[in-house]
Amino acid sequence: MTPPQTPETTVEADIAKNRRSVAPKTIRGRIVAGVLLVIPLGVTAWLLSLLYGSALWVGTHLVNLVSRFVIWAFKLDLPPPAFNPTDVTWYESLIAVVLTLVMLYLLGWLGTNAVGRRMIDLVEHIVERLPFVDTVYPSVKRMVQALSGSGKDGDQGQRVVLIDFPSDNMKALALMTNTIEDASSGQKYATVFVPTTPNPTSGYMELVPIERVTPTDMSVQMGLSTIISGGAAAPPSIHFLERGSLGKPRESQEPAKK
Numbered sequence: 001m002t003p004p005q006t007p008e009t010t011v012e013a014d015i016a017k018n019r020r021s022v023a024p025k026t027i028r029g030r031i032v033a034g035v036l037l038v039i040p041l042g043v044t045a046w047l048l049s050l051l052y053g054s055a056l057w058v059g060t061h062l063v064n065l066v067s068r069f070v071i072w073a074f075k076l077d078l079p080p081p082a083f084n085p086t087d088v089t090w091y092e093s094l095i096a097v098v099l100t101l102v103m104l105y106l107l108g109w110l111g112t113n114a115v116g117r118r119m120i121d122l123v124e125h126i127v128e129r130l131p132f133v134d135t136v137y138p139s140v141k142r143m144v145q146a147l148s149g150s151g152k153d154g155d156q157g158q159r160v161v162l163i164d165f166p167s168d169n170m171k172a173l174a175l176m177t178n179t180i181e182d183a184s185s186g187q188k189y190a191t192v193f194v195p196t197t198p199n200p201t202s203g204y205m206e207l208v209p210i211e212r213v214t215p216t217d218m219s220v221q222m223g224l225s226t227i228i229s230g231g232a233a234a235p236p237s238i239h240f241l242e243r244g245s246l247g248k249p250r251e252s253q254e255p256a257k258k
Contacts (some may be wrong), residue, residue, distance in 0.1 A: 059096025060085045162214040162221035173223055197230045215241040
C-alpha cells in the first residue's frame with residue numbers, strides 16, 4: 001500500500017512539477033535562457049570596463065604629472081614622460097590604476113578629517129562662485145548625495161519613502177531629498193526623487209505634502225537595488241511607518257497599522 005498523500009507532499013510535488021515544466025526544452029527556449037544568463041554578466045563587464053577605462057585615463061595623466069614633478073624637484077636629466085592611455089603596457093596601466101585608487105583614497109581621507117574638510121570647503125566655495133559652474137556643481141553634488149544616502153543626517157536626510165504615484169491607488173518607491181515650506185500657508189512639502197527602472201539616474205522630481213509621504217526602514221542602497229532590479233531584489237518585508245511621522249523624533253515613529 002502506498003501511504004496517503006498529505007497536503008504538504010501534494011504541494012511540494014506540484015511545485016517540483018511546475019519547475020520541471022518551465023524548463024526550456026526547445027532550441028529557441030534554451031537560446032533565450034542563455035541570453036538571459038549572459039545579459040547580467042555583459043552589463044557587469046561593461047560597467048567594469050568603463051570604470052577601468054576611466055581609472056586608466058586619470059591614472060596616466062597622474063603618472064605624467066607626478067613624473068614631471070619628480071624630474072623638476074630633483075633636477076634629473078631625463079626626458080619628460082608621455083604616457084598615452086591608448087598605448088600603455090600592462091605594468092604601466094597597472095601603475096596608473098593603482099595611482100588613481102590611491103588618489104581617491106587620499107581624497108576620501110581628506111574629506112573625513114577637520115583640516116581636509118576645511119580645504120575641500122574652500123575649494124568648493126571658489127568653484128561655486130564661477131559662472132555656470134555655480135548652478136551645475138551644487139545640483140550634481142546634491143543628486144549624488146541623494147543617490148548615495150550621504151547627505152544630511154536625521155529625519156531631514158535622504159531616505160526611502162513611498163508616495164502615491166502615478167495615481168492615488170498606486171505606490172512608488174522614492175528618495176526623499178529635502179523638505180520645503182510654503183511661506184504663505186505654512187504647508188510643508190517633501191521633495192522626492194522617483195527613479196526609473198533600470199536606470200536610477202533618470203526619473204521625476206515631485207513635491208508631495210509631507211503628511212502624504214510614507215517613510216520606510218529601507219536603506220538607500222537597498223532601495224536603489226530594488227529599483228534597478230525591477231523589484232526582483234526587494235527584501236521579503238518592509239517596515240512602513242505612519243504617514244505624517246516625518247519630522248517627529250524617531251522614538252515616536254510607529255509602524256503603520258495593517
